[in-house]
Amino acid sequence: MIKEAKLAEILLVEDNEGDIELTKEAFEEAQFRNTLNVVEDGDEALDYLFKRNGFEDAVMPDIILLDLNLPCTDGREVLEIIKAEPRLKRIPVIVLTSSRADKDVVESYDLHANCYIVKPVNAAKFMAVVQTVENFWVDIVCLPPSNSDD
Amino acid sequence: MNKTNLKKEASNKVIIFRTVVGYSIGLLSLLMLLSAFIIIPKINTLFEEQYDKDTKRELKKEVALFNNFIESQRRVIEDLAKFPSITNAVMLSDADNASVNGLLKNVVIGGEKGRLVLQDIEANVLVQTTKQLQGIYTNEEPWIEEILNASKPYHFQLLNQSQDSILFKISVPVLYSGFVEGILTGEIKASLDDVFVNQVLSSDTAITLTQNELTVGTSTNKIVLARENTAMLQGLNVTFTYITDDAPLLKRERSVQNLIFSVLLAGLAVSFILFSLLSYTGALQRVKLKSKENSRVSLYSMPIIVGVLGVSASIITFIIVSNAKQVSVENNLIFESQKHVQEVRENLNTYLGILDSVNAFFSASEEVERQDFKVFVESFLVQHKSIKAIEWIPSITHEERLVLEDKARLEGFTNFSINEVNQDGNLASATQREHYLPVYYLEPIAGNENALGFDLASNPLELKTLIKAQESESKVATSKITLFEEDITKAGIFIFRPVFYNDKKQVTEKLKLQGFTSISLRVEDLVNEVLLGMDSNLALFIQDISDPEFPETLYGTPQVVESFSRDEIINLAGRSWRIKIYSKANKTEYAQSAWGMLITGLIFSGIIVLGLVHLIRRREYVEQLVVQRTAELTASEEHHRAIVELAVDGLITIDKFGIIERFNEAAENIFGYPSKEVIGSNIKILMPTSSHQGSDDYFKNKQDETKEQIISIERYLGSGKYAKGQHKNGTIFPIEVSVSEIKLGSTIKYSGIVRDISDRVAFEKEREQFIEKLTDSNEELERFAFVCSHDLQEPLRMIRSFSEKLQDHIKEDLEHDEKGKKYFNFVIDGAIRAQALINDILTYSSISNDIKQLEDVNIQDLINVIKKNSLDLTESNTAEITYDPLPNLQGNKTQLFQLFQNLINNGIKYQKTDTKAHVHISAKEAEDHWCFTIKDNGIGMDERHFKKIFEVFQRLHRRSQYAGTGVGLSICKKVVERHGGTIWVESEKGMGSTFYFTLLKA
Incomplete structure (x- = not known):
């Protein structure tokens, strides 16, 4: 079997339907072949990552795009749990949030976020950012091998 | 501190003691004044009175003794005056009768130098026994007349005084058939010692007798300060003067006075010395510290001094009292012995006088018949019971013996014979010898039967005495003999006096012995006469000490115990008797009261000393306590002072x-x-x-x-x-x-x-400024929020309005453009959410601090309004709101409304789709607040969200599930807190939630 570029699995944790729409459109526009899985709150994200509560068949993502302001369990907690879990901590977590607050930035990096991106207000820029992130994290960055046992 | 206290204590003691001594000085001075003006004069008066009493008693005694003396002399003369020959002589005025002359010449009156004068009724002197008479015997003398007309029983007259004797005369009438027929006078020369007994004993007294202008008496040479006590002897017409010397009394008074003053002065001196000493010690103590022991000594010196004084006073009292007792006993003894020995002496004199009379009777008579003898002696025997017998003992030859024996037998004594005690000790007829001295006449016969006829010459002792009497031509007494018929223990004596024949021709010729008159006396009777008047506490003991080597007890028992005693010597017809008068009681018995006083005094002193010691101990204890308490107090005061100071x-x-x-x-x-x-x-x-x-x-x-x-x-x-x-x-x-x-x-x-409070005031000022600043900024914020909400609403409204307008405008284009529709939805939904957010923020920020505008809020009414609003909003029958009775509260109505509304609406909103929502409100009263409970049957939550839900913008659900801004519960929290309460939740996922909050009552 010819070894092709691996299709990356991307998990988007985002409650804002507008942003989900824009992200999806950005993926479509760039004709990425990567898979975009969307969960809408922190609990769901954790369920997905730990493969429970209906996500038993979920595929372990290669990259996680994480919004900070989430209902229920918010993004910070999710980040903390991921980075504390040996099986998950290597997965790059890109914090994608509307908050510009320094507090959030510092806190996120302290929780070992891999990068912090403020959502651009302009829709075109938003999509550009999403595409850049995709390019960078999927094509340029060398990611750790995904756990084949999953 | 301790040291100073001790010092203070010690000096206090000294001061107290010094005060006591000071008082003592005052007291002693007062005593001295009292002594000078009251006590000593009083004592002197007492002395004087006692002395006076003593002197009077002495005087009385002396007078009595003198009277006795004179009386006995008078009695002898009176007895003599009864002689028949004398009576006959005065009756016939004839003194030629030989028997009268013989009688008068042989009678001894008042010693060897006495004289007798016989006068007839004409007062002519018939017989006088000396050539030179001292007295005057003419009928011109008034006393002669007085006696002759029987107006006076006798006459006593002092005549003269020689060296140590006085001459006096006693004249008695010679009676015949009761009529005075003549006068018999005895001129008697008596030794002063015999007349005034007391003179022998003391040299500081004197006695004088004064009659008319003649004064006789004992020497007053030794008397310094004479005090005269006189008594008038009526019968004798003599003034009896007892002179005592006041000098010893004054001396005694002075010595007592001196003693008192010296004791007081000594006390004063001691007190003064003590006072100075203590002052000095006190001064020393003020300067330097004294050890406690020293102060103790000075403290205890008072009881010691008191003890010493008490003991000495007791001892002194003991000595004084026992001495006084002794003196009094001795005085009594002296008095008694003088009195009684004098009595004995007088009695004996009387008996000797009787013997003289009998002797004179025999001398004066040619022949004395037994009957004459009996008549003559009978009167004596009647008067003097102590006389055992009066005998006539003729001196006879063997030739005369038979004649006498026969004669006596003829006179009725049929068994008469001259006897002696034979070798067997029995009476038997005397063996033949040259001379016999038988008891021939004897009166009384009764009781003396055996004595009659007894030949005294057969008894060597009696013979010896008789020979002595014959040789001395005077009375001689025997030593102790046992009288006839008498108990052998009872002593008796004989006194013999020889009778000589009256036919002496020449002076040189030896007198021819006719016989002896004798008087026998029983010593016991002699004593009994005297003992009648004697103090019963006294005993009498008589010894014949003529032979000092072999004293013979005549009467009584010798003094066995050590007691007070007094000896007197009596000379009796050639023998010496010692008469001892002693107190029966032991000397110590007399001292008992003194001992009692001593013991009482010692006990009393002991009690006082103990009391003082106890007081001092007690005081020491109290002082110690005071010191301790003071120290405690000082400590506590210092403590307090420290607290105050610091x-x-x-x-x-x-x-x-x-x-x-x-x-x-x-x-x-x-x-x-x-x-x-x-x-x-x-x-x-x-x-x-x-x-x-x-x-x-x-x-x-x-x-x-x-x-x-x-x-x-x-x-x-x-x-x-x-x-x-x-x-x-x-x-x-x-x-x-x-x-x-x-x-x-x-x-x-x-x-x-x-x-x-400068700092505090400054701080408060600062705080006030800070609060002001904060209030300012808050107000600014509120203003800002208000402006924001208003100003933001405007553009949002624009976006929303025109998005909808645009959507409507390109409705046809969008008909198949799904994406376009979606985009419009996003825009409009965003605008709506922004509006809601702004409204909520406005509400949140408008819950200001100030809830000053408190008003009565009826929670129940409030709930009803909310209930109506909420149920209107929801479709009917999808929700139910119930409540228990709810209280009225003080608070901000708008805010409370917000609180309840948010919570109730949440309960309805977060509901499972298939369940009918039920919200129940209840309230529970606590001490100062109400606790409200709002319980729903909704979806519930995990415990980890219990805190988070009250934070601003925190939501548990996606907007797609339950819409909301995440501000509602934050508003609730703020409202509760502004009303002074707390809010919390209890819940379980799927089991509904219960919100609790408290609100203050007022």
Whole structure:
């Protein structure tokens, strides 16, 4: 079997339907072949990552795009749990949030976020950012091998 | 501290003791004055009285003795006057009768030198026994007339005094058939010692007799200060004077006086020395510390002194009393012995006088018949029971023996014979010898039968005495013999007097013995006569000590115990008798009362000493206690003082006039004055001038004690009053004062606690400024939020309105453009959410701090309004709201409405789709608040969200599930907290939630 570029699995944790729409459109526009899985709150994200509560068949993502302001369990907690879990901590977590607050930035990096991106207000820029992130994290960055046992 | 206390204690003791000694000095001085003016004169009077009494008694005694003496002499003369020959002589005025002459010549009156004078009724002297008479015997003498006409029983007259004897005469009438027929006078020369017994004993007394102008008596040479006590002897017509010497009395008085004064002076001197010593010691003690032992010694010196004084006083009293007792016993003894021995002496004299009379009777008579003898002696025997017998013992030859024996037998004594005691000890007829001395006449016969006829010559002892009598031609007494018919234990004596034939021709010729007259006496009877009048406590013992080597007991038992005794010697017809009078009781018995006094005194002293020691101990204990307590008190006071001094707050005590009495260190720091500068000054120096008015008003009126004062001070009384103080440097600063009134007995003081609150005031000022600043910024924020909400609403409304307008406008284009529709939805939904957010933020920020506008809120009404609104919003039958009775509260109605509305709406909103929502509201009353419960049957939540849900913008659900801004519960929290309560939740996922919150009651 010819070894092709691996299709990356991307998990988007985002409650804002507008942003989900824009992200999806950005993926479509760039004709990425990567898979975009969307969960809408922190609990769901954790369920997905730990493969429970209906996500038993979920595929372990290669990259996680994480919004900070989430209902229920918010993004910070999710980040903390991921980075504390040996099986998950290597997965790059890109914090994608509307908050510009320094507090959030510092806190996120302290929780070992891999990068912090403020959502651009302009829709075109938003999509550009999403595409850049995709390019960078999927094509340029060398990611750790995904756990084949999953 | 201990040392100084000890010192103080010691010096206190000294001072006390010194005071006591001082009082003693005063007391002693007083005693001296008393002694000088009262006690000593009183004692002198007592002495005088006693002396006077003694002297009177002596006088009485002497008079009695003198009377007895004269009486016995008179009796002898009277007896003589009864002689028939004398009676015949005066009857016939014929003194030629030989028997009369013989009688008078042989009778011895008042010693060997006595004379007799016989006068007839014409007062012519018939017979006189000497050539030269002392007395005057003419009928011109008044006494002769008096006797002759029987107006006077006898006449006594003093005649003369020679060296140691006095001459006097006693004249008695010679009676015949009761008529005075003549006068018999005896001129008697008597030794002074015989007349005045007392003279023998003491040289400081004298006795004189005065008759008419003649005074006789004992020597008064040795008498220094004569005191005369006289007694008139009526019968004798003699003044009897007993002279005593006052010198010894005065000497005694003076010695007592001296003794008292010397004792007092000694006491005074001792006290004074003690006083000075103690003053000195006290002074020393003030200078240097004395050890406790020393002070103890000085403390105990008082009981020691008292003890010593008590014991010495007891001993002295003992000695004085026992001496006094002894003296009194001895005096009594002297008196008794003098009296009784004199009696004995007189009695014996009387008996000797009787013997003389009998002897004279025989001498004067040619022949004395037995019957004559009997008649003559009978009267004596009747008068003198002590006379055992009177005998006539003729001296006879063997030739005469038979004649006499026959004669006696003829006279009725049929068994008469001259007897002797034979070898067997029995009476038997005397063996033949040349001379016999038989008892021939004997009266009384009864009781003396065996004696009659007894030949005295057969008894060597009696013979010896008889021979002695014959040779001395005088009376001689035998030694102790046992009388006839008598108990052998009972002593008797014979006194013999020889009778000579009266036919002596020449002086040189030896007198021819006719016989002996004899008188036998029983000593016991002799004594009994005397003992009748004798003190029953006294005993009598008589010894014949003529032969000093072999004294013979005549009467009584010798003194067996050591007791008071007194010896008197009597010379009786050639023998010496010692008469001892002694007290029956032992000497020690007399001392008993003295011993009793001694013991009592010692016990008394002991008790006083013990009492004193006890008192001192007690005082020491109390003092110790006081010292201890004082130390404790001092410690506690120092402790308090330390607290006061070191207190952080200033402490100032003033009296009721505002004068500062105490000013502690903190106060010094606060006001800048050292305490010594302000103590004594008025409190107003610590107040700014503007405040003086108030305090001045108060303190100026201090004398008035008006109500104003009280009002003024009340202004300051209490705690936490604010005032202004003035520092020494003039700075005025705020102070907080707490003044309390202290009542110490009747004095009132005020104690003030002062605190400099400059720092606090500054801090408070700062805080106020900060709060003001905060309020300003809050207001700005609120204003900003308000402006925001309004100004933001505007563009949002634009977006929303025109998005909808645009959507409507390109409705046809969008018909198949799903994406376009979606985009429009995003835009409009975003605008709506923004509006909701802004509204919520406005609400949240408008819950201001100030809930000053409290109003009565009826929660139940509130719920009803909410219920109506909520149920209107939801579709009917999808929700139910119930409640228990709810209270009325004080609070901000709008906010409370918000609170309840949010919670109730949440309960309805977060509901499982298939369940009918049920919200129940209840309230529970607690002490100061209400606890409300809002319970729903909704979806519930995990415990980890219990806190988070009250934070702003925190949501548990996606918007797609349950819409919301995440501000509602934050608003609730804020409202509850603004009303002074807390809010919390209890829940379980899927099991519904219960929200609790508390609200203050008022």
